[in-house]
Amino acid sequence: MATILEGIDSPEQVKKLTPPELDQLASEIRERMITVLSNNGGHLGPNLGVVELTLALHYVFNTPADSFLFDVSHQAYVHKLLTGRQKQFDTIRTPGGLNGFMLRTESEHDCYGAGHAGTALSAALGMAVARDRTGGKEHVVAIAGDAAFTCGITYEALNNIAHHTKRLIVVLNDNEWSIDNNVGAIATYLNKIVTSPRFDYLHEAAGKLVEKMGGVKALRMARKAGEVAKGMLWPSVIFEELGLKYYGPIDGHDTATLIKTFEFLKKQDRPVLLHVLTQKGKGFEPAMQKQKKFHGLGPYDPETGETKPLGRRTYSEVFADTMVKLADSDPKVVAITAAMPNGTGLDRFQPHHPDKYFDVGIAEEHAVLFAAGLAAKGYKPFCAIYSTFLQRAFDPVVHDVCLQNLPVVFCMDRGSLSADDGPTHHGLFDISYLRSIPNLVHMVPKDEDELADMLFTAKLWNGPIAVRYPRGLGPGTPVKDVPRAIPVGKAELLQHNSHDRVAIFALGALVPMAEELARKLEGEGISAAVINARFTKPIDVEMLEFFARSAEVIVTLEDHVLRGGFGSAVLEELNTLGLATPVVRIGWPDQFIEHGKLEPLRARYGLTPEAALEKLRPLLKMPQKQPV
Ligand SMILES: Cc1ncc(C[n+]2csc(CCOP(=O)(O)OP(=O)(O)O)c2C)c(N)n1
Numbered sequence: 278m279a280t281i282l283e284g285i286d287s288p289e290q291v292k293k294l295t296p297p298e299l300d301q302l303a304s305e306i307r308e309r310m311i312t313v314l315s316n317n318g319g320h321l322g323p324n325l326g327v328v329e330l331t332l333a334l335h336y337v338f339n340t341p342a343d344s345f346l347f348d349v350s351h352q353a354y355v356h357k358l359l360t361g362r363q364k365q366f367d368t369i370r371t372p373g374g375l376n377g378f379m380l381r382t383e384s385e386h387d388c389y390g391a392g393h394a395g396t397a398l399s400a401a402l403g404m405a406v407a408r409d410r411t412g413g414k415e416h417v418v419a420i421a422g423d424a425a426f427t428c429g430i431t432y433e434a435l436n437n438i439a440h441h442t443k444r445l446i447v448v449l450n451d452n453e454w455s456i457d458n459n460v461g462a463i464a465t466y467l468n469k470i471v472t473s474p475r476f477d478y479l480h481e482a483a484g485k486l487v488e489k490m491g492g493v494k495a496l497r498m499a500r501k502a503g504e505v506a507k508g509m510l511w512p513s514v515i516f517e518e519l520g521l522k523y524y525g526p527i528d529g530h531d532t533a534t535l536i537k538t539f540e541f542l543k544k545q546d547r548p549v550l551l552h553v554l555t556q557k558g559k560g561f562e563p564a565m566q567k568q569k570k571f572h573g574l575g576p577y578d579p580e581t582g583e584t585k586p587l588g589r590r591t592y593s594e595v596f597a598d599t600m601v602k603l604a605d606s607d608p609k610v611v612a613i614t615a616a617m618p619n620g621t622g623l624d625r626f627q628p629h630h631p632d633k634y635f636d637v638g639i640a641e642e643h644a645v646l647f648a649a650g651l652a653a654k655g656y657k658p659f660c661a662i663y664s665t666f667l668q669r670a671f672d673p674v675v676h677d678v679c680l681q682n683l684p685v686v687f688c689m690d691r692g693s694l695s696a697d698d699g700p701t702h703h704g705l706f707d708i709s710y711l712r713s714i715p716n717l718v719h720m721v722p723k724d725e726d727e728l729a730d731m732l733f734t735a736k737l738w739n740g741p742i743a744v745r746y747p748r749g750l751g752p753g754t755p756v757k758d759v760p761r762a763i764p765v766g767k768a769e770l771l772q773h774n775s776h777d778r779v780a781i782f783a784l785g786a787l788v789p790m791a792e793e794l795a796r797k798l799e800g801e802g803i804s805a806a807v808i809n810a811r812f813t814k815p816i817d818v819e820m821l822e823f824f825a826r827s828a829e830v831i832v833t834l835e836d837h838v839l840r841g842g843f844g845s846a847v848l849e850e851l852n853t854l855g856l857a858t859p860v861v862r863i864g865w866p867d868q869f870i871e872h873g874k875l876e877p878l879r880a881r882y883g884l885t886p887e888a889a890l891e892k893l894r895p896l897l898k899m900p901q902k903q904p905v
Contacts, residue, residue, distance in 0.1 A: 306358055310354055323572060331359065348394060348395065350378040397425065418446045421447065423463075427639050524552065528554060529554050591622070592749065592751050597621070615637055664707040665695070674714065674741075679716045683741060709841030720811055727754075733760035779831075793886040813843045833860060842862075861893055
């Protein structure tokens with residue numbers, strides 16, 4: 278028998294459903310997400326938590342005329358299911374399939390793309406002001422998690438909203454979790470609202486408050502809301518002082534109450550904030566038990582939630598274990614994460630050194646400035662921030678760390694493709710954006726052991742220094758018990774002959790590709806040197822000059838955009854040296870790369886030994902490849 282969900286081609290059909298049908302649809306959505314994500318992986322917990330909320334939003338509002346902006350937008354799967362994409366939902370996060378985040382090119386219902394946190398309120402205000410200026414009547418709704426309220430930008434928006442528009446709806450989706458436990462004063466404040474002993478008294482008084490604010494209809498709505506555990510209205514000082522009328526907290530799993538509340542809120546002529554309480558992972562026991570794990574994960578057993586162990590340590594784990602060693606022997610070493618203890622691996626570090634561990638919330642700018650302050654007072658902060666998220670802290674990196682030449686270490690996980698996630702999460706720009714900054718050293722390890730050595734090198738270095746490493750597993754190189762310092766700015770010569778015609782300078786994860794390319798060249802009678810470049814700044818000019826003078830062609834391999842990347846650095850140095858040796862640069866093109874699987878994407882964009890070989894043929898006057 279066809280399910281209700283199978284009949285949903287647009288939000289129009291949601292509006293026609295009866296309350297029991299809406300409940301039935303909520304169960305079907307949960308089932309579908311649990312099944313599909315058990316294959317594809319994804320953000321299960323956050324999406325299970327917003328099923329009723331998203332149903333109510335689509336019941337009351339009319340996208341695409343009205344605009345929904347989901348902060349981060351990792352919790353927009355339900356929105357996708359209700360906006361004409363349920364048939365394609367099985368493809369989510371797979372190559373060529375639906376993206377795991379809102380994407381403007383994917384649907385007219387995705388009015389705003391995102392993947393980084395804290396952007397929804399500012400962008401929503403922009404849309405509301407645009408609407409006001411053109412005399413539009415449509416609604417703009419920003420839906421942000423409690424952790425988005427640890428982001429500075431969210432407060433920059435709150436500081437402006439009431440000054441610039443009378444009509445904007447902010448939904449604070451409070452499930453008490455970031456990826457890990459939410460942190461800081463605002464998390465405590467929200468928790469106080471929900472758990473205050475005054476809650477019961479105010480619960481009683483809620484009817485009166487609503488009567489004053491919204492008339493009889495709202496009163497009825499509040500009484501209905503009062504029937505559910507958290508259904509009450511309680512003014513919150515922070516948001517009210519910022520000019521947003523605060524409503525809530527209400528039960529985010531009670532579709533009927535949510536619908537009535539949104540009907541009420543859409544008639545308000547002042548900006549409002551609705552505080553909604555939801556449970557992350559709702560409806561799937563393993564996800565309700567293990568909030569952190571089920572925030573986002575790879576394939577799992579749809580019955581038990583079990584996942585397959587990877588078998589080896591990931592780069593993040595090697596990073597964390599090395600940090601434990603470094604902190605064991607140096608009281609000045611501290612580690613900082615911006616709400617990513619799990620993703621960066623620092624949750625392994627924390628139990629060993631709780632007093633040297635700081636989770637500052639989703640606040641990358643603050644994390645870097647905080648590190649700068651610690652470094653200015655003699656500490657050695659290791660700031661673990663993904664390559665893509667460090668983009669947000671560019672100015673503090675320049676103005677606060679590098680200008681003052683402070684010894685902060687930037688540890689950039691996901692320096693490469695974050696393949697299933699797609700363009701919001703790919704870490705493909707850090708060489709470019711960091712290489713231009715004076716005083717900064719930037720390095721890339723070829724394997725796990727070299728990562729440990731680079732972290733040790735960074736500990737000894739008295740200035741800003743950054744290391745990037747990819748997501749997931751490395752090649753499996755055993756890590757020495759005691760790390761060793763690497764000379765800064767020196768590359769590692771891996772293979773060399775006196776008659777090398779080609780010199781391949783490779784970075785990080787692409788060193789094996791360089792070795793494979795050298796083998797292929799050898800197969801055609803051409804000797805090639807292979808160099809593990811290690812540093813993108815300063816690059817090893819001595820080694821480069823030697824090969825630029827002795828070989829016919831230089832090849833650079835990097836898991837990074839070509840513009841401004843390592844190959845560009847090589848060209849700049851050759852220009853300074855006055856050498857015109859041809860350079861074949863292999864890396865990502867000047868475009869945003871879609872989500873997919875790592876190896877097929879590399880193949881599509883020419884990051885393969887075969888593609889490099891074809892580029893070399895004319896330069897080395899090799900026979901052209903025979904067509905197959
Ligand atoms: C700038 C930035 N830093 C870090 C992240 C990683 N991140 C993705 S979701 C998330 C937590 C979101 O929590 P919340 O907004 O409360 O939503 P929930 O998942 O709990 O529904 C974090 C830290 C990000 N997306 N953007």
